[in-house]
Amino acid sequence: MSISDNDRTWLRRTVDLAREALDAGDEPYGSVLVSADGEELFADRNHVSGGDRTRHPEFAIARWAAGNLTPGQRATAVVYTSGEHCAMCAAAHGWVGLGRIVYAASSAQIAGWSTTPSPSAVLPIAQVIPGAVVDGPDEELAAVVEKLIRRLAATADH
Known part of the structure; x- marks a missing residue:
């Protein structure tokens, strides 16, 4: 797809x-x-600035879906995300049984733009969840995500 x-x-x-x-x-x-x-079921953004580095929106989606959707609803839902899931979020997605994932920028792209190394291995979702249906990146929107990542890096450098 x-x-x-x-x-x-x-x-x-x-x-x-x-x-x-x-x-x-x-x-x-x-x-x-x-x-x-x-229908939009749940939306979230990153909340790691408070010190809990697990407060990723993809992880929040997995937790919300586990508590609010049947296994069938989870399997047919689509997760859209600005950046490809990290290994933690990909694993949560797989354990909860969510469906297709579509991302704007890949984890490899983000790692290349970031000045802060990831504390975990940078892996494609398909390596964490074999058989996952995954689409991305989107070139146009990846360019927008790159600007955001670079803006984050510029503020961290000051």
Whole structure:
């Protein structure tokens, strides 16, 4: 499957959430969970500035989905995210049984733009969840995410 115009609409929403996170002093990541019917079920942004480095939006989606959706609903839902899941979030996604993942920028791209090394291995989602349905990156939106990551790096350097 490839990234459709509808997917890009949801990805733009994740990038807006990432921008909101950065403006609030957090790392620029945002994610949205969408039902098989196209309804936004849950949206979140990064919240790591308070000291809990696990407060990633993809992890919050997995926890929310586990408590609020049936296994069938989780399997048919789509997770849209500004940046490809880290290994922690990918594992949570797999354990909860969420469906397709669509991301704007890959973890490899983000690692290349970032000045702060990841505390865990930078792995593609498919390496953490074999058989996962994953689409990304999107070149146009990855360029926007790059600007956000570089803006974060510039503020960290000062």
